[in-house]
Amino acid sequence: MDPDALSKAFVEHYYTTFDTNRAGLANLYQETSMLTFEGQKIQGSQNIVNKLTSLPFQQCKHSITTVDCQPSGPAGGMLVFVSGNLQLAGEQHALKFSQMFHLMPTPQGSFYVYNDIFRLNYA
């Protein structure tokens, strides 16, 4: 599959899952996965999903502004760099964010998130 198409498909799937079924993100990470969320370092699918499901908001909507991707090397990985808006229910203004994912291939022909770094972009 074309890398640009693949990264767009991943991004749509990731944020749709985040916005509708946050616990469902668990199958996108593995035990070796790493998340740095606003500077806090977390490792492993279970810990990562615990962090994401315990964020202090129930409902949110991500809208994506830009998606850039590049192959990351001989292991077949893909780097995906996203910027967008995060609207929290009840808040007047959306938050702006940037996020990078490093996707690694699975034996079944799919991808999982090996590296994930999230930062809010303050005005």
Added chain:
Amino acid sequence: MDPDALSKAFVEHYYSTFDSNRPGLATLYQDTSMLTFEGQKIQGSQNIVAKLTSLPFHHCKHTITTVDCQPSGPAGGMLVFVSGNLQLAGEQHALKFSQMFHLMPTPQGSFYVYNDIFRLNYA
């Protein structure tokens, strides 16, 4: 060297070079390096430096707000995720940007930039 210290050292070196001696960035990239600059894809050190030295400003200063890093896999690579401000000479307001680097080790024990993605963060 501790990964956090290494990534901070790299970031300082990268942006100092960018701000004071832009052609000097050539030694940080190789023929296989990839840059995506505001959506434009460029490959190879020579083309990358040609792009960066032809940007429509002479003087600039990067100030870094956040630096996050994670190891990228068995090849010994390092992902570095930066956010900061870019002040152009003569402009009243600084631009905000996010940038990710994927550093790969060289046989000499140094690092070069294999992947580089840059995006301005518009208000």
